[in-house]
Amino acid sequence: MAVTIRDVAKASGVHISTVSRTFSAPHLVNPNTRSRVLACAEQLGYRPNRAARALITGRTYNIGLIVADIANPFFPPLIKAAESQARKHDHHIFVADTNEDPALEEEVVRALAKQVDGVLLCSPRMSNALIEQLSREVPLVVVNRQITGIPAVAMDVAGGARRAVDHLAGLGHRHIALVSGPRGSWTSREIRRSATSTARAANAELTIIGPNPPTEVGGLTVAEDVLRAGATAVLAYNDLMAIGLIEGLLAAGAHVPGDVSVVGIDDIMLSRLTRPKLTTVATPTAAAGRAAVDMLLAHGDDRRTTAHVHLQTELVIRDSTGPGPGPHSPADPGDVIAPGGVAS
Amino acid sequence: MAVTIRDVAKASGVHISTVSRTFSAPHLVNPNTRSRVLACAEQLGYRPNRAARALITGRTYNIGLIVADIANPFFPPLIKAAESQARKHDHHIFVADTNEDPALEEEVVRALAKQVDGVLLCSPRMSNALIEQLSREVPLVVVNRQITGIPAVAMDVAGGARRAVDHLAGLGHRHIALVSGPRGSWTSREIRRSATSTARAANAELTIIGPNPPTEVGGLTVAEDVLRAGATAVLAYNDLMAIGLIEGLLAAGAHVPGDVSVVGIDDIMLSRLTRPKLTTVATPTAAAGRAAVDMLLAHGDDRRTTAHVHLQTELVIRDSTGPGPGPHSPADPGDVIAPGGVAS
DNA sequence: AACATTAATGCAAGCGGTTGCACTCGTGTC
């Protein structure tokens, strides 16, 4: 059925090894022979079988990409960028959705290990220790996590959270709620750490609500808690939760940003289309996808450096944040982007 | 480095073929032997190499999933459902993004062909003829396309478009614009065909604008054309375009639905979060993803039927449609869903 | 007791490639 290297060899009157070399070491074969072989291959529709090749070379030209939830709008741009970058280097990508389940993450990494050159673990929920162990079984790059010795692409959410809290404090908010994300999320811990210290420095009270599922529903259901806590401003773990939260607040009769200001994180496409448009911390997801693929592919050549790439974030001020009850200071102009602007 | 069947054989004192059978034909091996082998395998951390297995069995336990644009919110739920369904059957999926480029579609199918059991071609842009040819090289299931002899999952967008146009005509709109999708899209042709005949039957004028890129920007840029055409209602190829269109209309000073009513298609998550909330035709994308995987996996067992699965759509009336200038008749209650409701 | 059957296992070929090594030439060197 399928045409193999042997068919091409027969058709062009050479040994299979010559056909093989025509494709994987062209400089070792006579130009005339090569063009003859190529012509036959073309004519027969021959394509090398990568799985067979991988068996002996150890290189699969595949990459595993593991995310918590494909349907979370944070991930598609990352996946798209990673896939595109991978294909530029002639690699294909497996995508797996773990449904926020750490056990499934482990299982999937192991299941994929043999047929990939490496795995991109995006916003993993499993423990550092487990990640370290898995990275001994298959080359790993983590996105949104920092572990010594493991190549990583991390977004500066801490800086983003700091700017967000400063922004809120600057608007006069004295009591801020932090709606945190899922258990196991490094990002969530970073945000919490940064928000806590920033709030203290700004002399604002910080109420932490969570952990919560990082979804619209997750945000919706904490609206009550936010109001009960008496916070006049909220920083949410991500935009989806912020949007759900706004829905919940509106349903409970609170105005946004009149009564409560809301800041999200991620700047998903949605954020500039909701009413009010969401103030949020933009994270460079596409860049992260590209960088992660690049690190993974470089990893093989050069394992002396386990690089950690840091990507900047920026606060995008739109319409979901407004003055709080306290005195407000002008925001630091260095931190802000034109309100309502399309994210770059 | 990696532990192979030989290591397990050595450790458990049996021949490799016994180890092999322990995993792929357990009934052929003595229960005692089997448990010993399994214990050794477990202890060594052995996992069968699927690529090697595929080389001889011809079954890879992989599926290719090809979409036009991962970042288009229509696709993630489909991908998620397909991935989940595939994993239920112990399959992994390759995801490829073709950027709406038919040539890339072909290339990717061919590149993937050898390492998958089949390919899901979602909303392909290439020609029927090419799809037929490719389906001779690798099992194919198409989503949102109908080709005799090729298994397909199609959503009833024609029915959806009919209900949408009837809805608009019923509201008194006499001049409707159809903002069509990308060239090569079966869905777009179906919508056009259905909208055309439905508009004629309803005695309304239909202006077709397009083809256009199926993105927010694509919708944004035709706002002018819609207004210039003098239409008071628009049916857009998808929600993303509808949302972009609404932005464009608002920017041009037209109210929605006051001056112009807008209907989208797909009911992406976004649609109930924008203002005004979008009236749209809900398509069962997750069900399509599952069905497509099921068809692909069944295809092998049973090639006597090349099934075509049809999935129903429904009109979800929200806030972006309102009365037009003409007399309006009450909408058919059988076709409507509670306004603003969460899509099921 | 001789034979047929069945269960369990081993043997070896082969899936589609890659690659170290050996071999054959034509050429340049002394």
Added chain:
DNA sequence: GACACGAGTGCAACCGCTTGCATTAATGTT
């Protein structure tokens, strides 16, 4: 003219696994 050399090609082993066939031992049949 003998020799070394490099370019081009063939040979065969091997990657990790499956599978048809042969072999052996245990069981059932008459």
